[in-house]
Amino acid sequence: MFYTGRDSAQFLAQTEYIDTAIVPLIPVHVTKETMQMGASQADYILSLANALENQFKGRVVAFPSFSYVSGQSKEQLLVDWKSAFAASPFKHILFLTGDSEWNQLDGSIFWTATIPLDSMEPKMRGKILEDQVRQLIPRIAEKWNSPS
Amino acid sequence: MSNNKVTRRQFLSYTLTGVGGFMAAGMLMPMVRFAIDPVLQKKDGGDFVTTDVAVADITEEPTRVDFTFEQVDAWYTSEVTNTAWVYKSGDSIVALSPICKHLGCTVNWAGDAEYPDQFFCPCHEGRYEKNGKNVPGTPPLGPLDVFEVRESADGLLEIGMAVPNNLV
Numbered sequence: 001m002f003y004t005g006r007d008s009a010q011f012l013a014q015t016e017y018i019d020t021a022i023v024p025l026i027p028v029h030v031t032k033e034t035m036q037m038g039a040s041q042a043d044y045i046l047s048l049a050n051a052l053e054n055q056f057k058g059r060v061v062a063f064p065s066f067s068y069v070s071g072q073s074k075e076q077l078l079v080d081w082k083s084a085f086a087a088s089p090f091k092h093i094l095f096l097t098g099d100s101e102w103n104q105l106d107g108s109i110f111w112t113a114t115i116p117l118d119s120m121e122p123k124m125r126g127k128i129l130e131d132q133v134r135q136l137i138p139r140i141a142e143k144w145n146s147p148s
Numbered sequence: 149m150s151n152n153k154v155t156r157r158q159f160l161s162y163t164l165t166g167v168g169g170f171m172a173a174g175m176l177m178p179m180v181r182f183a184i185d186p187v188l189q190k191k192d193g194g195d196f197v198t199t200d201v202a203v204a205d206i207t208e209e210p211t212r213v214d215f216t217f218e219q220v221d222a223w224y225t226s227e228v229t230n231t232a233w234v235y236k237s238g239d240s241i242v243a244l245s246p247i248c249k250h251l252g253c254t255v256n257w258a259g260d261a262e263y264p265d266q267f268f269c270p271c272h273e274g275r276y277e278k279n280g281k282n283v284p285g286t287p288p289l290g291p292l293d294v295f296e297v298r299e300s301a302d303g304l305l306e307i308g309m310a311v312p313n314n315l316v
């Protein structure tokens with residue numbers, strides 16, 4: 001499901017089954033030197049979030065990404081997000097990011113190496129994302145099976 | 149100058165309006181066509197998509213087959229990729245939809261090591277037998293849909309519409 005008006009009616013009715021929020025964390029780089037790399041990373045993470053939503057449609061809600069610039073306190077952001085979600089029907093929250101600064105912060109951070117998809121033809125792109133999703137299935141299943 | 153004669157000024161303005169009208173129509177027609185065309189367009193050949201899988205290569209082990217088609221939403225054309233689980237059963241080819249009948253996750257063949265001969269849905273541990281029949285006691289309440297299939301003239305698998313499961 002996506003965080004849209006139409007899907008939200010369904011997930012509110014099925015909170016017993018739809019219990020996981022996916023939130024992409026996207027660092028925004030805007031200097032001449034960093035823009036290309038940053039945009040390519042963002043592209044990958046957002047595509048991966050889409051692919052995960054497709055695989056786990058009946059259990060997750062993919063939220064709009066959270067974008068930030070450098071200098072914001074990640075610890076504080078995480079506290080804010082978590083306390084907001086503590087009041088929600090979601091049991092699990094999964095932050096998806098390619099930014100390694102989040103890496104060690106918390107068990108809910110799903111860091112993944114990003115793959116530049118830019119110049120790939122759609123078929124190849126789909127294949128790579130599918131492989132990545134398949135690798136993430138056990139990691140996510142593990143999260144579901146452990147109380148959080 | 150009498151009233152029912154066309155003056156030079158009137159003649160010019162009529163002519164120009166006429167020409168302008170033609171020009172406007174010339175510009176508008178394609179736009180109108182674009183707007184209406186997707187609605188008028190008929191799909192051909194019953195919507196079968198040719199895959200790159202040869203029918204002769206299909207085995208009894210369910211295998212993922214991706215197929216891509218163009219979806220036209222009014223002005224916007226996008227490519228949609230769908231997946232099917234394809235296998236051979238006797239003389240016929242079966243293509244099952246991977247969309248879980250519970251809440252729509254994607255199911256995988258042998259996705260759970262404990263049930264190597266079933267489709268598994270990782271979301272709420274739904275299971276289906278090889279023919280798509282839902283295993284009672286798991287969340288799904290109906291069998292997986294099947295896709296219509298046929299063989300192209302050069303032996304490739306063609307996949308059509310998803311229809312309710314007729315194998316269980």
Ligand code: FES
Pocket residue numbers: 017058059248249250251252253269270271272273274287288
């Ligand atoms: S969506 Fe497949 S078991 Fe719930």
